[in-house]
């Protein structure tokens with residue numbers, strides 16, 4: 087049978103669940119914003135985020151949004167086996183979208199992460215003339231994965247991120263979120279995070295890269311910037327938009343983002359040095375003094 091149809095059917099329940107909780111405010115613009123931001127220390131309200139946090143849902147929670155649908159050829163893979171992730175973005179007319187605007191030097195960014203956020207892949211699929219995207223990859227371990235397509239259709243005023251489930255067969259060992267602290271070592275680099283995610287309010291995060299005890303000051307541009315940060319919320323893998331603020335090649339790479347709620351987030355920093363892209367992953371918990379935990 088048509089696998090696209092099966093994907094849609096399979097995720098319908100999920101989409102409905104999120105749709106009820108999250109879609110209403112977005113669709114009408116008048117509903118309550120989802121779980122806004124208990125404000126911690128400073129007493130700011132959510133309106134201080136210039137409205138962006140209140141008006142926009144986090145990306146990645148829906149397989150279909152604003153008339154666009156992420157259609158995976160197959161949501162089933164086998165852990166450790168080479169696979170070609172193939173998918174299309176369907177437009178409001180049901181046809182594959184074939185024209186995109188570049189963002190960060192690519193027409194589409196594909197993120198693949200398991201529900202336990204233990205791994206992270208940032209891929210740049212190839213687009214065929216008929217609108218089919220394909221990315222050769224292999225998911226490293228068994229698990230329930232989320233595939234995020236971050237793109238801007240040609241002519242659209244703003245981009246969006248659609249998410250779809252991907253099931254990787256194998257021996258499943260879900261792991262708790264790693265507790266990383268503020269310093270992470272990757273490939274011989276030490277990356278230190280300063281700044282805090284603040285629910286409902288734009289926050290600045292700075293990541294400093296050093297190697298062999300010295301600050302790295304010759305980072306190479308990657309995707310048009312000296313770093314690329316993806317933030318995913320633990321529990322539902324909401325995908326946060328992150329804007330790079332930095333124009334110097336290290337050691338500091340600065341970003342601005344808004345956490346949509348209290349909770350734990352995984353931050354994945356891609357940076358390039360020595361002609362290689364390295365990824366440093368942090369676990370950040372915001373609102374530790376927050377009162378409600380369900």
Ligand SMILES: [Cu+2]
Nearest residue numbers: 192195196208
């Ligand atoms: Cu990308």
